[in-house]
Amino acid sequence: MTTTVTLTGTGVPFPSADRAGPGVLVSHEDVHLQIDAGRSTLMRLAQTGINPHQLSALLLTHLHSDHVSDVADLAHTRWVQDHLHGTGPLPVVAADGHAPAFVQRVLAANAYDVEVRMRHVQDGPPQVTGHWFQLPDVPAEVWRSPCGRVAVEAVRVRHEPVEQAVGYRITTPDGVIVVSGDTRVCDEIAALSAGADIVVHEACRSTALAEFARNTPFETIFSYHADTVALGEMAKHVGVPHLVLTHLIPEPTTPDQVAAYEADVRRGGFAGRISVGHDLMTLTLPPETIPGDQQ
């Protein structure tokens, strides 16, 4: 038995040829959870061999467009293929508030396509099964797989002015994975990360961006994204074994720029394992044993 964690996208709103929009796939046996669905998520899932009909649930951290722009493709393609697979509506897990209306509007945008497909193939219109939960101030269970082996907890994070933003903690028989979503470094994510095996956290190199952002509207991003040095301090304090950086602001395109992310986190005092994420990076729980490193 293993659990795999695959980064389906490590990018941000600015487009990149190498980085899809934010997303993480957590798989344990036949339970497949997709957290967020940024641009090109469907393509990255196809690269991992997962089709939309195989998803057990789609978990949304918040409704910034970079995290949800591929919800349309996931939900609609699952519907288009449903006569082949019969897995039914896509379960969507999100904080109550704006999410139910957002998802309905996404589905409604394809009304003409739905109408013409229903004339010759589809029996009914596309639907999702909404699992809407109240924004939890402390980690609370919000979903569990029908088999009972995979549980999802959520907690409110700090991404103001987005109020309904959460991080998720996924527990499988193999371990615990935390996905921060978008947030500045905060006590809520520290609490969610306690005892986790892998923490996938957004990362913003404030020092690299300070000059670019000075006296522009971009200066505000430092107030709602996770500074890499502060993230290292938090990961040290919590005792995170493996920190995985994603949603990289700014996009690192050279080995030196990748190394600068790690150096920032080390400056915060973190001595554990660090992975600077790239698309389709895959981690395994329990961790694979490295030959000759068995102490």
Ligand SMILES: [Zn+2]
């Ligand atoms: Zn955001």
Ligand SMILES: [Zn+2]
């Ligand atoms: Zn984002």
